[in-house]
Amino acid sequence: MIGVVEQAVDIVGQxxxxxxxxxxxxxxxxxxxxxxxxxxxxxTILFVHGSSMGSIPSFDLQxxxxxxxxxxxxxxxxxxxxxxxxxEGYRRSRGDRDVTADIAMGADDILAITDYMRAEAGVENVLxxxxxxxxxxxxxxxxxxxxxxxxxxxxxxVWTGDGSRxxxxxxxxxxxxxxxSRRPIDRAFLLSIFTRDHPGxxxxxxxxAFIETVLAYEDSVPNGTYxxxxxxxxxxxxxxxxxxxxxxxxxxxxxxxxxxxxxxFKRLPNPDKHFAVLPGVAHGSFTQKNHETVKxxxxxxxxxxxxxxxGEE
Numbered sequence: 001m002i003g004v005v006e007q008a009v010d011i012v013g014q015x016x017x018x019x020x021x022x023x024x025x026x027x028x029x030x031x032x033x034x035x036x037x038x039x040x041x042x043x044t045i046l047f048v049h050g051s052s053m054g055s056i057p058s059f060d061l062q063x064x065x066x067x068x069x070x071x072x073x074x075x076x077x078x079x080x081x082x083x084x085x086x087x088e089g090y091r092r093s094r095g096d097r098d099v100t101a102d103i104a105m106g107a108d109d110i111l112a113i114t115d116y117m118r119a120e121a122g123v124e125n126v127l128x129x130x131x132x133x134x135x136x137x138x139x140x141x142x143x144x145x146x147x148x149x150x151x152x153x154x155x156x157x158v159w160t161g162d163g164s165r166x167x168x169x170x171x172x173x174x175x176x177x178x179x180x181s182r183r184p185i186d187r188a189f190l191l192s193i194f195t196r197d198h199p200g201x202x203x204x205x206x207x208x209a210f211i212e213t214v215l216a217y218e219d220s221v222p223n224g225t226y227x228x229x230x231x232x233x234x235x236x237x238x239x240x241x242x243x244x245x246x247x248x249x250x251x252x253x254x255x256x257x258x259x260x261x262x263x264x265f266k267r268l269p270n271p272d273k274h275f276a277v278l279p280g281v282a283h284g285s286f287t288q289k290n291h292e293t294v295k296x297x298x299x300x301x302x303x304x305x306x307x308x309x310x311g312e313e
């Protein structure tokens with residue numbers, strides 16, 4: 001099912017509804033596609049959101065006077081076919097089931113979305129970007145279905161959780177998270193995302209637009225990714241992720257320690273791997289003052305030519 005909304009310039013946004021099969025019957029997932037029609041795309045990007053908000057605030061945030069804040073608009077202007085979606089339990093994919101929406105379920109959601117993209121648009125594999133717990137979901141999907149992922153970008157990623165300032169604080173509330181399938185979110189909580197690591201790394205108008213966009217649809221989110229990240233890490237094995245990978249870490253991001261990410265990076269088997277430290281960036285890099293630096297680095301990775309020589313067997 002598709003609904004079309006015209007956007008500024010010549011970018012077109014399309015609303016899609018994807019059926020995911022579950023033991024309780026089919027579940028509807030909201031998906032959002034933006035592109036410049038009537039041109040062959042440079043590639044297809046799938047953006048995967050994190051624990052505390054859905055897809056539109058994360059990747060298609062509209063801020064007056066700041067057209068480049070929306071990652072989907074930015075990459076659509078570069079010629080990419082861009083997609084994102086709300087995981088089950090979030091925003092417009094809230095549904096009727098009482099789910100925790102853990103990392104494994106998130107990977108199942110990605111499978112349903114990529115099945116739909118293949119049937120609807122002929123997309124065989126995607127350039128995938130995941131942020132925070134979305135990076136864990138994306139990494140697990142790539143581990144399970146490597147042929148569906150052309151290149152994988154993991155932003156604000158965490159592997160074992162060792163040395164994580166954010167998870168150290170979050171674990172103090174683990175019993176609370178495990179006692180309920182959902183947790184409330186409000187303005188104060190969303191503001192804390194921008195202040196907990198390095199206040200001043202995001203502009204006030206972007207923060208306000210982000211908060212308003214999140215709260216327009218959500219006042220609570222599932223707890224599954226929080227529980228996984230506090231109790232069940234690691235949930236992915238770098239030795240089994242064979243696709244090209246870029247790890248992006250904000251200079252001030254408290255979710256993953258540098259050493260934890262370096263150890264993960266060392267174990268990735270594909271030699272086409274990259275590690276980028278994002279200067280002046282805390283958590284949620286697309287909403288930071290230096291978001292265009294992040295997008296430039298990501299665009300270079302996604303457009304990298306395939307190697308013509310890979311050595312001898």
